[in-house]
Amino acid sequence: MNTPDIRRLIAPRSIALIGAGAWTDAVAAGNATIGYGGKIWRVHPSRASTETTTYFRGVAELPGIPDAAFVAVPNQEAPGVAAALASRGAGGFVCFTSGFSETGTESGAKLTHDLCEGAGTLPFFGPNCYGFVNFFDRVAMMPDQIVGPPMQRGVALICQSGTIALTLMFNGRSLPLGYLFTVGNQTRLAVEDLIEMLCEDPRVSAFGLYLEGIKDADRFARAADKARVAGKPIAVVKAGRTAAAARTAHSHTGALAGADAVFDAFCRQAGLARCDTLGTLCETLKLFHAGGPLAGRKVLVMGASGGDMAMTADVSRALDLDFAPIPPAKTLVLRELLTDRVTVANPFDIHTYLWFDPPALRRVFSEVMHCGYDAVGFMLDSPPEQEADTAAFDAAIDVFIDASQGSPSRAALITSLPETISARIRRRCLDGGVVPLQGQREALEALAGAGAVGAAWHSKRGTQLQLPPRSAGGGAQEIRTLSEQEGKAALAKFGVHIPRGKIGAPNTAPEAAAMLGFPVVIKAVGAHLEHKTEVGGVVLNVCSIADATTAANALAKLSDTLLVEEMTTDGVAEILAGVIVDPQFGQVLVLGAGGVLTEMLSDSESLLPPWTAGSIEAALQRLTVAKLLSGYRGKPPGDMGALVGSILGVARYASSHVATLVELDVNPIIVRPQGLGTVAVDAMIRLRSLPELTV
Numbered sequence: 084m085n086t087p088d089i090r091r092l093i094a095p096r097s098i099a100l101i102g103a104g105a106w107t108d109a110v111a112a113g114n115a116t117i118g119y120g121g122k123i124w125r126v127h128p129s130r131a132s133t134e135t136t137t138y139f140r141g142v143a144e145l146p147g148i149p150d151a152a153f154v155a156v157p158n159q160e161a162p163g164v165a166a167a168l169a170s171r172g173a174g175g176f177v178c179f180t181s182g183f184s185e186t187g188t189e190s191g192a193k194l195t196h197d198l199c200e201g202a203g204t205l206p207f208f209g210p211n212c213y214g215f216v217n218f219f220d221r222v223a224m225m226p227d228q229i230v231g232p233p234m235q236r237g238v239a240l241i242c243q244s245g246t247i248a249l250t251l252m253f254n255g256r257s258l259p260l261g262y263l264f265t266v267g268n269q270t271r272l273a274v275e276d277l278i279e280m281l282c283e284d285p286r287v288s289a290f291g292l293y294l295e296g297i298k299d300a301d302r303f304a305r306a307a308d309k310a311r312v313a314g315k316p317i318a319v320v321k322a323g324r325t326a327a328a329a330r331t332a333h334s335h336t337g338a339l340a341g342a343d344a345v346f347d348a349f350c351r352q353a354g355l356a357r358c359d360t361l362g363t364l365c366e367t368l369k370l371f372h373a374g375g376p377l378a379g380r381k382v383l384v385m386g387a388s389g390g391d392m393a394m395t396a397d398v399s400r401a402l403d404l405d406f407a408p409i410p411p412a413k414t415l416v417l418r419e420l421l422t423d424r425v426t427v428a429n430p431f432d433i434h435t436y437l438w439f440d441p442p443a444l445r446r447v448f449s450e451v452m453h454c455g456y457d458a459v460g461f462m463l464d465s466p467p468e469q470e471a472d473t474a475a476f477d478a479a480i481d482v483f484i485d486a487s488q489g490s491p492s493r494a495a496l497i498t499s500l501p502e503t504i505s506a507r508i509r510r511r512c513l514d515g516g517v518v519p520l521q522g523q524r525e526a527l528e529a530l531a532g533a534g535a536v537g538a539a540w541h542s543k544r545g546t547q548l549q550l551p552p553r554s555a556g557g558g559a560q561e562i563r564t565l566s567e568q569e570g571k572a573a574l575a576k577f578g579v580h581i582p583r584g585k586i587g588a589p590n591t592a593p594e595a596a597a598m599l600g601f602p603v604v605i606k607a608v609g610a611h612l613e614h615k616t617e618v619g620g621v622v623l624n625v626c627s628i629a630d631a632t633t634a635a636n637a638l639a640k641l642s643d644t645l646l647v648e649e650m651t652t653d654g655v656a657e658i659l660a661g662v663i664v665d666p667q668f669g670q671v672l673v674l675g676a677g678g679v680l681t682e683m684l685s686d687s688e689s690l691l692p693p694w695t696a697g698s699i700e701a702a703l704q705r706l707t708v709a710k711l712l713s714g715y716r717g718k719p720p721g722d723m724g725a726l727v728g729s730i731l732g733v734a735r736y737a738s739s740h741v742a743t744l745v746e747l748d749v750n751p752i753i754v755r756p757q758g759l760g761t762v763a764v765d766a767m768i769r770l771r772s773l774p775e776l777t778v
Contacts, residue, residue: 092151093215106155126142152177153224154179158182183211183270185267218233225248234260237288258369282315283313319358352690356371356535356536369519379538383409383429384527386463391499391523420443445486459487464499487517496520501522565767568586574749583599586647592645607621618641655712658677658754659750660673661750722756
C-alpha cells in the first residue's frame with residue numbers, strides 16, 4: 084500500500100464514526116480518554132442530533148473529508164459505505180463489521196469482493212476487525228476502554244485477535260506501547276504492510292505480533308528483513324503449535340516437518356523471537372525496546388537466594404542460554420569481597436552478607452557487569468508496598484541500577500513472580516536503563532529469545548524463499564513418483580553419491596549380485612512401493628548366489644522388477660535428507676535421524692533457503708544423532724564433509740526443480756568413517772507435471 088495514505092489513516096486529523104450507536108459511542112469515548120485533538124463526525128441514518136453531537140445521515144453530508152472512518156454498519160451496507168468514503172477522498176477506514184470471508188461461505192466471499200470493489204484503492208483494516216490505538220498521536224479507533232499513557236517512543240503491537248490486543252493493552256508490565264493494531268481478515272492491510280510502513284517510523288522501537296496465519300509469506304519475509312535492517316526486532320506469538328499438518332504425508336520427511344516446524348525454522352533464520360505466551364512476548368519486547376537484541380546468549384543471573392538460583396538453573400535447562408563461568412580473575416576479586424563463605428558460580432548466589440553495605444554491594448555488581456556477559460540479571464522479589472516496608476529492597480535495587488551505568492552488559496531486574504515488582508520500581512528501573520523482567524520463566528525465555536535474534540542478525544543469513552511459480556498451482560496437475568533408480572540417477576547428477584546397482588527381472592538378480600560383489604541388497608521396485616521396508620520389499624546382507632536366488636523369488640511376489648545394489652557395511656550413522664514444499668514458505672530442507680530411527684526419535688531440523696555448508700552442518704550438530712557423527716562409544720567419526728556435500732546436492736536438485744518438485748526424500752544417507760564418504764541408499768522423488776511447465 085501507499086505509505087502516505089496509510090499514515091493518513093493511522094494518524095488522522097479528522098474521524099468519521101459510522102453506524103451502530105453503542106460501538107461508535109465507545110470509539111468516541113476512547114478518543115476522549117486518550118486526548119484526541121482532531122475533528123470527530125458522527126454518521127447514523129436515524130439517530131437524532133443533540134446539543135453536543137450532530138449526526139449526519141450519510142458520508143455525503145459530512146462537512147469535510149475524513150482521514151479515517153470507523154465503520155460499524157450491517158455487513159450488506161459496508162460495501163456502499165466504503166464506496167462513499169472512496170468517492171469523498173477519505174484516507175481509509177476500519178471495517179468493524181463481520182460476516183465476510185471469515186464465514187467461509189459464498190455470500191461472505193461475495194461481500195468481501197464487493198467491499199474491495201467499493202473501497203477502490205482505499206486502505207482499510209478488516210473486515211471483522213477491532214481497530215487500532217495510536218498512543219504516539221493520541222488516536223483511538225477501537226470500541227473499548229483505552230489504557231496507556233502517551234508515548235514518544237515504544238513498540239508496535241499487531242494482532243489477529245481483538246481480545247488478545249486488549250489483553251496486551253491491559254498489561255501490568257510497563258511495556259512501552261506506541262501502536263496497537265488489529266488486522267481482522269487482512270483483506271486489504273496485512274501484518275506485513277504495517278511492518279514495512281512502520282519500519283520508517285523512528286518512534287517505533289520493536290514489533291510484537293500475535294499471528295494465526297500469514298497472508299503472504301514472501302512479503303512477510305521481506306518485511307521481517309526490512310525490520311532487521313532498520314534495527315527494529317520482532318517478537319511473535321503464533322497460534323497453532325499443536326495443529327495437525329494440513330497435507331497428506333507421502334514420506335517420512337513430510338511426517339516430520341509440519342507447518343509449525345517450518346515457522347520455527349523461519350523465525351530462527353530470519354531473526355524473530357518466537358514466544359509461547361503473551362507474558363514472554365511482553366518481557367521480550369521490553370528487552371528489545373531497551374536496547375535491541377542481545378549481542379549473544381551469554382548470561383549471568385545472580386541473587387541472594389540459593390533457591391532462586393537453583394530454580395534459575397532448572398528453568399533454563401531447555402533454553403539456549405550460555406551460563407558461562409565467571410572468569411578466573413574476576414572470581415578472585417569476588418571471593419575477596421564475599422569471603423569463602425560464598426561460592427562464585429553462575430547462577431550466582433551472592434547471599435546477604437553485603438546487603439547493608441552499599442559500597443561493597445555495588446563493587447560486587449560492578450565486577451559482575453564487566454565479566455563479558457551479554458546480559459546480567461539481578462533476581463529480587465519485593466513485598467507489596469501497601470503492606471510492608473520496602474526500603475531495604477529499594478536500596479539494593481538502587482545500588483544495582485547505579486552499578487549498571489555504563490556497563491557493557493545489558494542489565495535486568497528479574498522477579499520470580501510477575502506481581503512482586505511495583506509499577507514504581509519498574510519505572511525506576513526503566514529510567515535507570517535496567518530492564519524490569521517479570522516472572523522467572525518469562526524473563527529467562529525473553530533473554531533466550533533476545534539472544535537468538537542477536538545471533539541471527541549477526542549471521543546476516545536471513546531467508547530467500549523458494550516458492551513454486553503461481554502458474555504451477557493452476558490447471559490440471561499430474562503428480563508422479565520417480566522410481567528409486569530414476570530418483571537416484573537424478574540426484575547423482577547434482578553430486579549425491581549413490582551405490583552401484585543393476586535393475587532387471589527377478590531371474591537376473593543372482594547374476595547381477597555376483598557381478599557387483601557380495602554382500603548386496605536386493606529390493607522390489609515400482610510406483611506402488613514408496614516405502615518398501617514396510618511391506619518386506621528389501622533384503623539386506625545377501626552374501627551368496629543361493630541367498631540371492633532365495634531373496635529374488637520372495638521379492639518377485641511384490642514386483643516383477645528388482646534392484647540389486649552393492650551394500651555399505653561400514654556406516655557409522657544414517658541420516659535423512661528431504662525437501663518438502665510448504666504451502667506458505669515454499670521449499671524446506673529437512674534433516675533428521677535416518678533409517679529405522681526416523682520415527683523412533685522424531686529427531687529433525689528444518690531449514691529454509693539459502694542452504695549453505697555452514698547452515699547444514701550447524702543443523703546436523705543440533706540433532707540428537709549428531710553424537711554418532713562425532714564418534715560414539717569407540718566408533719570412528721563420520722565423514723561430515725561428505726555428508727554436507729551430499730545434502731548440498733539434494734538442495735541443488737530441489738532448487739533446480741522449484742516449479743515441479745512436490746517432495747523429495749533421501750532416507751537414509753549412510754555416513755561412512757571420515758574420509759570414506761557417504762552413500763544415498765534410497766530416494767523418493769515426487770514431481771508435478773503441468774502443461775505449461777517442463778519436468
